[in-house]
Amino acid sequence: MKTFAGYAVTVLGALLLMTYAGDYLVLRIRIARNSGYDSVTVRQYYAINEKNNRTEYVFGSTQDQPCVNSLFGHQGLQTCWYLRRHPEQQIKI
Numbered sequence: 001m002k003t004f005a006g007y008a009v010t011v012l013g014a015l016l017l018m019t020y021a022g023d024y025l026v027l028r029i030r031i032a033r034n035s036g037y038d039s040v041t042v043r044q045y046y047a048i049n050e051k052n053n054r055t056e057y058v059f060g061s062t063q064d065q066p067c068v069n070s071l072f073g074h075q076g077l078q079t080c081w082y083l084r085r086h087p088e089q090q091i092k093i
Contacts, residue, residue, distance in 0.1 A: 019071070023071045023074075026070065027068060027069070027070040036068060036070075037068060038066075038067055038068075039065060039066050039067065040064070040080055040084055041062050041063070041087065042063055042083060042088065043063075044088075044090075045088065046090075046093055047091065049092075
């Protein structure tokens, strides 16, 4: 039973690694064709904790945030599919 579990974890890890590497390869091809990057308009707001255990929300302006068209985040950027589904970003203070 332990060998089967070890084998399953190894296969799952290898599949995850191959998926990530394939996603990066597809992103590099898209970058070469100038379709790898995009920008999404996001709205940032600040969540300010007050002394009386309340939170004050201060809404900021909208900004265009760069993102990558891939399944996983690469090159320090978030994925576009995630930013499109979460257009508001909370900053806790």
